[in-house]
Structure formats: structure tokens, C-alpha cells
Amino acid sequence: MTFLHLVLFASDPAAACGGMFCNAIQPVDQAAERIFFFYDQGRVTTEVQIAFEGEADEFAWVVPVPGEPTVEVSNDAMFTTLANQTTPVFQLGVDRPGSIGCAAEMAMSADMAPREDGGGVTVVSEEAVGPYLSVVLQAENADVLVIWLEDNGYSLPDGLDAVLQPYVAAGQYFVALKLLSDKDAGDIAPIVMSYAAEAASIPIQLTAVAAVADMPIEVFVFGPSRAVPDNYLHVDINEAAINWYEGADNYREVVSAAVDEAGGLAFATDYAGPATDFSGLLDWTDRFSPDALREADPVSWLETIVYSGMPGSTQLTNLLLELVPPPDGVDGATFLQCPGCYEVEVEDWDAVVATDRFETEILEVMAEQQARIDGAAWGTRLFTTMDPAEMTADPVFVFNDAVEQTVLATRSATSQERTNAFSGNVVSRTLILGDGREIVVPDGGEDVTAVREELGTPAAVRITDLSASGEGEVLFEHDVQADADAFNAGCSGEASALLAPAVLVLAAAARRRRA
Amino acid sequence: MLGLLWWGCAAGPAPTPCEAVGADEATIVPAGADDFVDGDALPYGRPPQGGSPYSPYRVGVGGLEGLGDGASVRLEAYDLDEDLVLGDTTYELRLVCANVGDNAGRWVGSDLHQRFDGFELEDLDGRNARVTATVTDLSGNSVAAWLEGVLTPM
Numbered sequence: 001m002t003f004l005h006l007v008l009f010a011s012d013p014a015a016a017c018g019g020m021f022c023n024a025i026q027p028v029d030q031a032a033e034r035i036f037f038f039y040d041q042g043r044v045t046t047e048v049q050i051a052f053e054g055e056a057d058e059f060a061w062v063v064p065v066p067g068e069p070t071v072e073v074s075n076d077a078m079f080t081t082l083a084n085q086t087t088p089v090f091q092l093g094v095d096r097p098g099s100i101g102c103a104a105e106m107a108m109s110a111d112m113a114p115r116e117d118g119g120g121v122t123v124v125s126e127e128a129v130g131p132y133l134s135v136v137l138q139a140e141n142a143d144v145l146v147i148w149l150e151d152n153g154y155s156l157p158d159g160l161d162a163v164l165q166p167y168v169a170a171g172q173y174f175v176a177l178k179l180l181s182d183k184d185a186g187d188i189a190p191i192v193m194s195y196a197a198e199a200a201s202i203p204i205q206l207t208a209v210a211a212v213a214d215m216p217i218e219v220f221v222f223g224p225s226r227a228v229p230d231n232y233l234h235v236d237i238n239e240a241a242i243n244w245y246e247g248a249d250n251y252r253e254v255v256s257a258a259v260d261e262a263g264g265l266a267f268a269t270d271y272a273g274p275a276t277d278f279s280g281l282l283d284w285t286d287r288f289s290p291d292a293l294r295e296a297d298p299v300s301w302l303e304t305i306v307y308s309g310m311p312g313s314t315q316l317t318n319l320l321l322e323l324v325p326p327p328d329g330v331d332g333a334t335f336l337q338c339p340g341c342y343e344v345e346v347e348d349w350d351a352v353v354a355t356d357r358f359e360t361e362i363l364e365v366m367a368e369q370q371a372r373i374d375g376a377a378w379g380t381r382l383f384t385t386m387d388p389a390e391m392t393a394d395p396v397f398v399f400n401d402a403v404e405q406t407v408l409a410t411r412s413a414t415s416q417e418r419t420n421a422f423s424g425n426v427v428s429r430t431l432i433l434g435d436g437r438e439i440v441v442p443d444g445g446e447d448v449t450a451v452r453e454e455l456g457t458p459a460a461v462r463i464t465d466l467s468a469s470g471e472g473e474v475l476f477e478h479d480v481q482a483d484a485d486a487f488n489a490g491c492s493g494e495a496s497a498l499l500a501p502a503v504l505v506l507a508a509a510a511r512r513r514r515a
Numbered sequence: 516m517l518g519l520l521w522w523g524c525a526a527g528p529a530p531t532p533c534e535a536v537g538a539d540e541a542t543i544v545p546a547g548a549d550d551f552v553d554g555d556a557l558p559y560g561r562p563p564q565g566g567s568p569y570s571p572y573r574v575g576v577g578g579l580e581g582l583g584d585g586a587s588v589r590l591e592a593y594d595l596d597e598d599l600v601l602g603d604t605t606y607e608l609r610l611v612c613a614n615v616g617d618n619a620g621r622w623v624g625s626d627l628h629q630r631f632d633g634f635e636l637e638d639l640d641g642r643n644a645r646v647t648a649t650v651t652d653l654s655g656n657s658v659a660a661w662l663e664g665v666l667t668p669m
Contacts, residue, residue: 044564065565066564066565066566067565166630166632167566169567169630169632169633170565170566170567170630170632171566171567172565172566195565196565197563197564197565198561198563198564198565199562199563199564200564201564201565229625230563230625230626231571231625231626231627231628232625233611233624233625261611262611263583263608263609263610263611263624264608264609265608265609265624265625389607390608392606392607392608393606393608393627393628394564396562396563396564398563463611465623465625465626467546467547467626468563473616474615474616475611475613475614475615475616475618475623476611476612476613476614476615477614477615
């Protein structure tokens with residue numbers, strides 16, 4: 001099967017961990033399409049993670065950008081590290097009168113002059129970038145662009161010209177990547193593109209060609225202040241819809257439902273905070289002694305790196321295993337967990353060459369990623385899910401310093417639990433959300449999502465139209481009191497009869513507390 | 516305490532205010548210019564992410580039902596003096612039933628961008644233009660609104 005991989009990146013849990021160094025303590029956030037934008041003085045730098053399964057000669061990747069780009073290869077480490085640090089965490093504290101309180105966290109170049117290549121396509125540049133042959137193109141129309149790509153070995157899906165045309169008409173540049181002949185799919189690495197623009201945008205209409213249903217998309221935007229969607233709406237999720245008692249395992253479903261309520265073109269903000277929150281995460285240049293590494297034997301060289309605690313990446317794993325191959329019959333991941341556990345012989349081991357490559361291919365790339373983060377004042381992580389049919393407008397992200405700047409990744413609630421004095425069993429729970437709402441939960445096994453849908457309670461408490469200035473226009477606001485009113489108006493029958501005593505008890509308890 | 520919820524009984528979803536029957540109508544205004552009157556400036560510029568010149572508009576609809584399930588919004592910009600189409604952009608999307616603010620009870624969405632593909636910024640300055648928004652529901656019912664003004668750089 002041949003195809004053009006147009007999805008910005010497809011998730012691969014193994015790749016997200018880089019195959020090693022996954023820290024099970026952290027809430028590893030997997031299975032999302034991730035793209036990073038850094039804005040600095042009229043230039044946007046985009047880092048994109050590319051996932052691909054297939055034969056090397058089937059790999060092709062094309063993306064439009066608004067200005068003439070520079071293209072470099074990057075590293076997975078930033079994607080995983082920053083995603084883990086900003087993953088929404090729903091922290092449920094348990095308040096059990098008469099018992100000891102406890103809390104559990106649940107988380108879920110070759111420089112060249114532009115050349116007219118004939119037929120209306122201009123090859124702006126062509127160079128080897130990491131494992132890729134990178135070509136930057138412009139075209140007079142989509143038809144000639146598709147012909148050029150096919151003539152040059154890019155296998156394309158049918159109907160591509162139609163989705164390319166808006167970008168061609170807008171005068172955009174196209175970055176086309178193929179793997180170099182001596183590379184395979186395992187060499188695929190993220191890329192960094194930098195170009196002149198005043199805002200970040202995802203070419204989502206092109207992505208639709210190869211997108212999957214309800215595709216999760218995480219966008220990180222670094223710049224002078226909090227980033228907001230300009231031509232998409234913004235949703236604040238209804239935390240009453242979160243499965244607090246089940247590790248918030250339905251967070252993405254709640255966001256997806258909220259986005260649907262906003263017409264399908266909307267983002268939620270997972271996190272917004274100062275870029276200094278990410279200081280020092282990726283620049284490990286000064287944490288190794290180059291002289292010691294350049295004199296090390298293969299095992300100690302490996303151990304120094306894999307036990308350093310530095311963020312893992314596919315690129316690091318590949319490099320280490322290339323330089324110090326595992327013994328026969330030992331898989332790479334197992335070997336890297338304990339290099340000293342094996343007899344290792346490396347022909348022509350050269351610690352100087354190995355260290356030079358480690359510095360240039362890993363440490364320097366990560367230091368550049370850290371520099372991009374450090375060059376920004378604020379970082380924002382936005383999340384949405386989209387169906388291909390919804391990918392009708394490219395989302396644009398702008399900076400707005402008038403809205404609340406900080407969005408914490410950690411959301412908190414308290415579960416007040418009453419226990420049977422004799423058995424110690426929990427007989428009722430009241431979930432108190434951060435906004436003060438109190439929800440009586442009959443038993444711990446309640447499917448909150450199903451009940452929310454049954455009640456007609458929305459997944460979004462607020463839908464706002466935001467832009468680069470002002471606080472935006474609220475289009476929809478859920479009256480949380482209406483939930484109680486809906487209950488009072490519509491609740492009857494067995495459930496309420498069974499549970500009414502619990503409410504009375506809680507009401508009495510509340511009165512006692514106030515007294 | 517803002518409210519006491521009780522997971523365990525169903526009140527059923529409340530009807531959205533946009534389902535109320537009213538006269539079909541639509542509005543279009545330049546984004547950020549709610550007090551626009553015909554003849555005013557129609558701001559346009561280079562979109563912040565780059566690409567062809569554009570004008571952002573806000574479209575609202577009343578009367579039509581089910582636009583939360585899907586709608587087609589077509590924006591056409593027409594040069595009144597030169598009998599020339601400046602832009603023709605169609606969005607397939609779902610609108611939101613606003614329940615607060617001036618648009619409460621009407622279908623609205625985020626800004627829609629009229630793109631002027633094939634034109635440079637300087638080609639558009641000063642043109643007298645009519646911009647028409649045509650909103651069509653999934654049953655094929657349409658409602659249109661338009662405005663006229665002078666394209667003016669942002």
C-alpha cells in the first residue's frame with residue numbers, strides 16, 4: 001500500500017515514550033496528535049511529530065506553510081516531556097468525617113536558488129534534512145503540483161488536488177518530505193519548520209485526507225501571552241461530567257462532547273502558564289562531562305546516558321543502539337534498561353565519535369528546543385477532537401493578554417463521604433466541585449457521563465468566541481443552578497424516593513457545619 | 516453552594532431557545548464592528564497566519580432550525596463597480612445556539628473568513644463591495660443577509 005501521509009502526525013504510544021525512559025510515575029499522555037508552535041517577532045516555528053507505519057519508499061509527507069520555510073530535524077523528547085507536564089490532572093480529595101483524610105491523584109542544505117521546474121512548479125529549495133529529502137515547492141495550481149509530486153515519486157491519494165487548491169491559491173509554500181534511500185521508517189523524526197507569519201495555524205483541511213474519526217489534537221503555543229483560537233470557539237468543560245471516581249478516564253470524551261456542542265470547531269484549554277514552568281527540562285548540555293564520555297568504554301558510556309534521567313526519545317534510542325548494538329538475542333529496550341548486565345563487544349568502538357554524535361544529534365537539538373521555549377513568555381496547551389468532515393477551516397491561534405492568563409492543569413474536587421458507623425461502608429458521597437457545585441453520588445459505580453446525558457446537562461459550561469483582544473463574547477453559558485432546577489422539576493419516582501433520606505441527612509449535616 | 520445536583524434521576528434535556536419558531540432572518544457584520552451600517556469601511560488584511568487577503572465576518576441566523584446539526588454558510592464578495600467576484604468561500608459547519616448576550620436565541624459561530632484568493636492587498640483597497648452570507652440548513656432552506664461597504668485595509 002502506498003499513500004501520502006498528510007496527517008500532521010499519528011499517535012504511536014511506543015514512539016511517544018521513545019521506546020525507553022518511560023516513567024510510569026508520571027501520567028504519560030499518549031495517543032494524541034501533537035503540534036508545537038513558537039511565535040517570536042513575526043516568525044512562527046512549528047515542530048511536528050510524524051508517525052508512519054509502512055515501507056520506507058511509501059513514506060511521503062506534504063504540508064503547506066504560509067512563508068518560505070527553513071526545515072530541520074527535531075527530537076521526540078519535547079513532545080513527551082511537555083505533554084506529560086501539562087496533562088490535565090483531576091485531583092479528588094476525600095473528606096470522610098471521622099476518618100483520616102486522604103488524597104489520590106488520578107490522571108488520567110544544501111542552499112540553492114529557486115528554480116522553475118517546468119509545468120508551473122517552482123522548487124524553492126531541496127536538501128537532505130536528517131533522514132529526509134526535503135523539498136520546498138510553490139505551484140501555479142494544484143493540478144501541476146500533484147503532477148510534480150507524482151513525477152518525483154510521491155504516491156498520492158485520489159482527490160488531493162481539491163484539498164491542495166485553497167493553499168495553492170493562497171500562495172503558500174509546500175514542504176514535501178521523503179526518506180533518503182538509506183533510511184527506513186524507524187528513522188522518522190519530528191521536523192521543525194520556521195517561517196514568517198503573525199499567527200500559528202494548522203492546515204487541517206489537508207489533514208482531513210488521512211484523518212480518523214474523533215481525532216484528538218493537542219496544540220502547544222508559546223508566545224508573549226496565553227494563546228486562544230481566533231476562528232474557532234473556546235469551550236470550558238463541565239467538570240460535573242468528569243468521572244472523578246474513575247480516574248477522570250472520560251476527560252477526552254467530555255472535551256469531545258463540549259466541542260460538539262460548540263459546533264465541532266472549538267478548543268478547550270488544558271493548560272496555560274509561564275514558559276518558566278518548563279525551564280531546564282530539555283537542555284542537558286551541561287549535565288554530562290564530555291571528557292569523561294570521550295574516554296568511556298561502551299557499557300559505561302551507555303550507562304552514563306541511560307541512567308542520567310534525561311528525557312527519552314526515539315532518536316536517542318536509535319542512536320544509542322546504533323553505536324552500541326545489543327548482544328545477539330537481546331532486544332534493544334531490554335538491553336538499554338541494564339547495559340551492564342550483558343557482555344558487550346563493539347568493533348571499532350570510538351568514544352570520541354560516539355560522543356560527538358550524541359552531542360550534535362541529541363543534546364544540541366534538545367538545547368535548541370529549550371531555547372525556543374525559553375524565548376517565550378507563556379505557554380498554552382489546547383485540545384480538541386475532530387472528525388474529518390469537520391475539518392473545514394484551518395484553526396488559527398492568536399495571543400490574548402486580556403483573558404485570564406493562567407489555566408491550571410490540576411483541577412480539584414472533594415468527595416465528602418458518609419460511612420456506616422458499624423460496617424464502615426460508604427453509604428453516600430457528595431462530590432464538591434471547584435466551582436462550588438455539590439453533586440450527590442448514590443454509589444461509586446455511577447456512570448457520570450450517562451447520567452449527565454440523561455439529565456441533559458451540557459458538557460460545556462461556557463462557549464466563548466475569543467480573538468486577539470478583549471475578553472471575548474460568551475455565546476453559551478450553562479446555568480449550573482438549572483441542574484438543580486431540572487432535578488426539582490423532573491425528578492420523581494423510585495430513585496428519588498430511595499435517595500431522599502440521603503439528601504436530608506446531607507442537608508442536616510450542612511446545617512450543622514454552618515452552625 | 517451554587518447548586519445541589521443529584522445523579523440518579525432524569526429531567527431530560529431542556530429545549531434550546533433556537534428551536535422556537537420565528538421569522539427566518541440572518542445578519543452579517545464585519546468582526547468587531549457590531550454597529551456597522553452600509554457604506555462603512557469593510558476591514559480587510561493579510562490573515563495573521565499568512566496567505567491570501569481576507570475579511571472576517573460574523574454571521575447570525577434566526578428562524579431556521581437544526582443548524583446545530585449542520586449548515587452551509589457561503590460568503591460572496593462582489594465588486595459593485597467592476598461587476599467582479601472578489602471572493603467566494605463556503606463553510607460546512609455546525610452553529611451554536613446562543614443563550615446569552617445580544618444573540619440569545621439565534622444561531623452563531625466563530626468568525627468566518629472571506630478569502631480574496633488571487634488578489635494582492637493593494638488590489639482591494641477602496642473597492643465598493645457587497646458581501647452576502649447565505650446560510651442553508653440540512654433541509655435546503657436558506658436565508659441570506661448582505662452588507663455593502665468600502666474595502667479598507669485593517
